[in-house]
Amino acid sequence: MTVPGTLESGQKGRAPMSDEPHYSGVYAWIVVLFCLGVYTLTFVNRLAWGTMATVAGPSLGMSVASFGVFFTAFYFSYVCSNATGGFVTDTIGPRLTILLALVPFGVFTFFFSYTPSVLVGIFIQVGMGFTAGLNYAAVIKLVSSWFPLRSRGKPMAALLLGSSLGLTLTNAIVPSLLKHFGWRGVYKGIGIITIVWGILSYLVVRDNPFRQKQSGEKPSYRLLFQNRNLLFLALAGFGGFWATVGFANWANALMVKGYHLPLVRAGVVVVLFGIGAFVGKPLIGTIADWLGGHYKALTMCCLGLFSAMLLIFGKMSTELTFMIIAPFLGITAYSYATTMTMMITEESTLRLAGSAIGLTNAFWQLSGTIVPIVVGVIFQTFHSFYAAFVVLACGPASAVLMLMFVRERKYTQD
Numbered sequence: 001m002t003v004p005g006t007l008e009s010g011q012k013g014r015a016p017m018s019d020e021p022h023y024s025g026v027y028a029w030i031v032v033l034f035c036l037g038v039y040t041l042t043f044v045n046r047l048a049w050g051t052m053a054t055v056a057g058p059s060l061g062m063s064v065a066s067f068g069v070f071f072t073a074f075y076f077s078y079v080c081s082n083a084t085g086g087f088v089t090d091t092i093g094p095r096l097t098i099l100l101a102l103v104p105f106g107v108f109t110f111f112f113s114y115t116p117s118v119l120v121g122i123f124i125q126v127g128m129g130f131t132a133g134l135n136y137a138a139v140i141k142l143v144s145s146w147f148p149l150r151s152r153g154k155p156m157a158a159l160l161l162g163s164s165l166g167l168t169l170t171n172a173i174v175p176s177l178l179k180h181f182g183w184r185g186v187y188k189g190i191g192i193i194t195i196v197w198g199i200l201s202y203l204v205v206r207d208n209p210f211r212q213k214q215s216g217e218k219p220s221y222r223l224l225f226q227n228r229n230l231l232f233l234a235l236a237g238f239g240g241f242w243a244t245v246g247f248a249n250w251a252n253a254l255m256v257k258g259y260h261l262p263l264v265r266a267g268v269v270v271v272l273f274g275i276g277a278f279v280g281k282p283l284i285g286t287i288a289d290w291l292g293g294h295y296k297a298l299t300m301c302c303l304g305l306f307s308a309m310l311l312i313f314g315k316m317s318t319e320l321t322f323m324i325i326a327p328f329l330g331i332t333a334y335s336y337a338t339t340m341t342m343m344i345t346e347e348s349t350l351r352l353a354g355s356a357i358g359l360t361n362a363f364w365q366l367s368g369t370i371v372p373i374v375v376g377v378i379f380q381t382f383h384s385f386y387a388a389f390v391v392l393a394c395g396p397a398s399a400v401l402m403l404m405f406v407r408e409r410k411y412t413q414d
Contacts, residue, residue, distance in 0.1 A: 028146040032155045034201045035139035036162050038102055041194050042132045043166025045109045046074060048190060049125075051174045056183035060118055073122045074129035079365045081133030086358020088134060094142040094354065095207045101134035102198030110191025113184040137358040144345045144353055145208040150292050157285025157338045164278045164334075224356055229347045229406050233340060236402035237364040240303055240336050242395030243310060246371035247273075247333065250379075250388065258385035259317055269322045276330020284335035288342070295339040296408040300400050302339070306332035307396040314389025336399070343406070367395070 049056070053067040062069075089097045108127040115121040143159050144152060177186045224230060251273070255266040284302065288295060309329040316322050341357065348356030371392070379388045 039162030073125040077129030082362035085134035086137035086355035089354030094138040099202040105131035106194030113187035153285035153288030236399040239399030272326040276327035280331035310393040
């Protein structure tokens, strides 16, 4: 007898692996929906301070210059927990990891509303960042476990929309709620929603039965560190995130300082960039499924186009041209993450997918701590808008080079 969602005896699967899960109908998409909610909430909670800082900061006696201290506290612990969260996911399973991460995340968010001082706020943000980071590997592994390789593009792209959706919801809803409930009331509400979603996810979502069947296996983590493909994928992701994070942090300032665009108009350009990103993820997921599981060439193409679009954007000088190019830049800026994430889960096997995703994502995120400083120095030194974008374009260009060293596996029909 076979367990629903597992490989039938004699059924063709991916040649190098024995743990390929199979698509399980509507329920698999319910899993995607709940994981999307988890991933979206991590971004809503994470970005809420940026939306409310001008109101909340003065009540805590903070100057504008010190608003970033909460971002730093969150981000530092977020990166650390990404590195460890994958091991937790592989040890206790993604379903339980989500419960043990999202509920405390909501509790920390709720109690941030009672922050009496900056020091206490920093400690709470550290807790928020650590619990938020545990969720990433869990949702990636959970979605991967419910879809076979050749059908994984669209669900993975749908899941990764959480970052764009979180950014949109935070900017669209939080300002209005702030007027009615104040910043403390908003944090209470977000915290409660996060706790409730964590409990509902645990009640509704299940680990794939095929994965439960192999839960007794002892994972060989040594294989992760000996896998040269994972090393080059980590380096490639660092290059991609270098440009994605760099643009997100500097786009507004560079347009305002370089070409004296009004801040509001520069913001419109970034919104158009975000719309492109929202379109790009499902588009690349659909193409990936159509190609049937061979992601290397597609990922290299996305990164190459991203580098080229950054150079083109850097050559623009008027509001109209920025607005025309921005959506196309947005499409390329995030699309590579979908296919690269799937390549990592395949290289590591599903048994070690959480650990591989956690470690590589932690390394990718380090680029976010370096690139803002480098771009700032370059722009200040040369006073050149284009030079700043050349620096950003070097990231995805180097990623293409790293992917050349990845040996893509050959797969049989699922």
